Amino acid sequence: xxxxxxxxxSLREAVGQSSESLDLPEGLSSVGGxxxxxxxxGGHWAEAFGQGRLLASVNQQMAEDDHPVAxxxxxxxxxxxxxx
Amino acid sequence: MHIEVQERDFDVEALxxxxxxxxxxxxxxxxxxxxxxxxxxxxxxxxxxxxxxxxMTEKALQEIAEQARQRWDIDDLAIVHRVGRLAVGEAxxxxxxxxxxxxxxxxxxxxxxxxxxxxxxFWKKEITTDGEAWVEARHSDDEAAARWEE
Numbered sequence: 001x002x003x004x005x006x007x008x009x010s011l012r013e014a015v016g017q018s019s020e021s022l023d024l025p026e027g028l029s030s031v032g033g034x035x036x037x038x039x040x041x042g043g044h045w046a047e048a049f050g051q052g053r054l055l056a057s058v059n060q061q062m063a064e065d066d067h068p069v070a071x072x073x074x075x076x077x078x079x080x081x082x083x084x
Numbered sequence: 085m086h087i088e089v090q091e092r093d094f095d096v097e098a099l100x101x102x103x104x105x106x107x108x109x110x111x112x113x114x115x116x117x118x119x120x121x122x123x124x125x126x127x128x129x130x131x132x133x134x135x136x137x138x139x140m141t142e143k144a145l146q147e148i149a150e151q152a153r154q155r156w157d158i159d160d161l162a163i164v165h166r167v168g169r170l171a172v173g174e175a176x177x178x179x180x181x182x183x184x185x186x187x188x189x190x191x192x193x194x195x196x197x198x199x200x201x202x203x204x205x206f207w208k209k210e211i212t213t214d215g216e217a218w219v220e221a222r223h224s225d226d227e228a229a230a231r232w233e234e
Contacts, residue, residue: 009135009207010218060140062203076137076205080221083134083165083206084118084177084197 001071008078014048032065086162094164103160112186114193118177128213134167137205144204156188202229
């Protein structure tokens with residue numbers, strides 16, 4: 001089992017991919033933890049995840065940083081929405 | 085309730101007719117249509133490119149619609165949002181609310197648009213004669229949505 005991670009809009013372009021499968025790193029248990037893990041990749045990742053304006057969802061529900069993540073979850077990161 | 089995300093254009097009159105059907109107790113039909121205008125942040129806008137999160141979008145719209153139904157005395161509603169490339173002058177979104185009385189229909193329609201703009205996973209990219217740029221979320225939209233919170 002692993003996490004499915006999705007990236008949308010300007011974030012998708014910044015990190016150069018729309019999705020990935022990630023084995024849940026040891027000790028990682030929340031959306032905030034995943035954010036820090038991705039930022040630690042450096043480069044575009046650090047830039048995109050360091051600015052703090054990204055929203056997150058877990059299994060298609062909006063989620064704050066303290067929301068737990070578990071094997072099999074679909075996590076998405078994206079900029080503030082601009083529909084309508 | 086009719087909620088749909090689609091590439092093709094929509095017909096607001098047909099949406100209203102479908103909601104009303106044979107009902108005789110509907111005194112008010114309020115509809116809003118959002119369109120691509122020729123200038124927003126960018127000058128020389130040619131088109132918008134609308135991206136969304138397919139697995140989440142309709143769920144998010146359903147939740148917003150449920151909130152409106154709990155809060156106002158409305159009988160039915162439709163939300164249709166387009167995605168893909170939309171040229172200047174094309175329609176982006178329609179919200180239709182039917183009710184016995186106009187006040188509930190007006191308020192619910194405005195609430196649905198304010199919440200949709202700040203809570204449903206859609207993103208606009210502007211295509212101009214000079215290139216492309218993602219639209220930044222606007223603080224005024226957050227303020228518009230915040231006024232519905234008690």
